[in-house]
Amino acid sequence: MKTVKIHIILYCLFIFSLLSCNQKKEQKIEQTVNVQPEIVLDLVDLQSKNKLGKDTVVTVSNDPVYHKTKKYHAVNALLLLKNEIDLSKVDIKNTLIVFECIDGYKPEMPLELFLKTNSFLAFKDVDAPKDSNWEKIIKNGNEMNADPFYLVYTTAPTEGQEYKWPYNVIKFRFESKSKNIEALQPKDDQKAMKGFALYQKHCITCHAINGIGGEMGPELNYPKSVTEYWKENELVDYIIDPASFRHKVKMPKLGITKQESQEIVGYLKYMSEKKTDIRN
Ligand code: HEC
Numbered sequence: 001m002k003t004v005k006i007h008i009i010l011y012c013l014f015i016f017s018l019l020s021c022n023q024k025k026e027q028k029i030e031q032t033v034n035v036q037p038e039i040v041l042d043l044v045d046l047q048s049k050n051k052l053g054k055d056t057v058v059t060v061s062n063d064p065v066y067h068k069t070k071k072y073h074a075v076n077a078l079l080l081l082k083n084e085i086d087l088s089k090v091d092i093k094n095t096l097i098v099f100e101c102i103d104g105y106k107p108e109m110p111l112e113l114f115l116k117t118n119s120f121l122a123f124k125d126v127d128a129p130k131d132s133n134w135e136k137i138i139k140n141g142n143e144m145n146a147d148p149f150y151l152v153y154t155t156a157p158t159e160g161q162e163y164k165w166p167y168n169v170i171k172f173r174f175e176s177k178s179k180n181i182e183a184l185q186p187k188d189d190q191k192a193m194k195g196f197a198l199y200q201k202h203c204i205t206c207h208a209i210n211g212i213g214g215e216m217g218p219e220l221n222y223p224k225s226v227t228e229y230w231k232e233n234e235l236v237d238y239i240i241d242p243a244s245f246r247h248k249v250k251m252p253k254l255g256i257t258k259q260e261s262q263e264i265v266g267y268l269k270y271m272s273e274k275k276t277d278i279r280n
Pocket residue numbers: 199202203204205206207216217218220226235238239242248249250251252254256264
């Protein structure tokens with residue numbers, strides 16, 4: 001008799017858990033219905049499958065990394081994108097193309113702008129020495145190379161911030177413009193808004209807030225905001241000139257003024273009240 005009771009109880013529990021699981025699943029599906037499916041091009045994977053397209057040689061005058069005219073063995077990045085992704089299904093105006101690099105650096109630009117010019121993925125420098133694919137890149141006193149890919153353009157401006165020229169690129173990722181901005185925007189605070197604009201321009205490629213942004217530098221908000229463990233005036237000075245605090249820093253001096261730095265810190269303080277749990 002006892003075992004029958006236990007069986008009945010177990011059966012009820014089983015049915016109950018099935019029901020609640022189903023409910024959860026339904027909720028999840030509802031939440032994700034309006035979100036574009038994630039689009040990622042894994043360039044290294046495509047290369048290993050010989051799917052990058054035809055090799056060609058391109059000339060880049062005034063190359064912004066080498067500061068001279070360069071020639072590269074490359075594949076056409078725009079064609080690759082068009083072959084791999086059905087762009088007619090993408091909301092181009094509302095999409096960013098993010099270039100993911102080996103060290104977590106994630107520069108991005110509007111997809112619409114990217115589609116307007118001839119872009120190439122360089123995989124070998126024509127002038128490379130015998131033992132390397134690339135002429136050396138010297139950055140902050142360190143020698144680097146551009147493996148596996150260096151994104152270059154033959155018809156885009158080589159100066160300014162509009163076009164990104166990342167090397168060590170491994171993936172292209174499409175992200176919705178509004179999704180990230182909405183999550184980080186201080187809508188109800190005009191002052192923090194100014195700091196946010198500066199943060200977007202100078203910091204987001206390397207740092208995340210609540211898990212959104214680059215990964216080359218540390219997350220700045222979660223679980224503890226930098227404003228909670230740095231003295232405010234020192235944080236302001238650090239952002240202006242990191243090397244005056246730490247030997248061999250990777251964070252560059254960005255040409256930020258004191259007032260701008262204060263505005264950025266104001267924004268970081270605002271966000272310290274808006275933590276979202278990013279463990280899930
Ligand atoms: C090119 C990448 C890069 C950019 C751009 C950048 N940082 Fe950093 N940042 C780093 C790295 C890497 C570190 C870790 C320390 C180091 O090696 O420099 C760091 C460290 C920091 C720290 C110290 C964190 C801690 O816990 O001690 C703060 C604060 C910071 N950055 C804020 C900013 C702000 C604000 C901006 C924009 C104005 C910015 N960073 C732009 C790469 C960057």
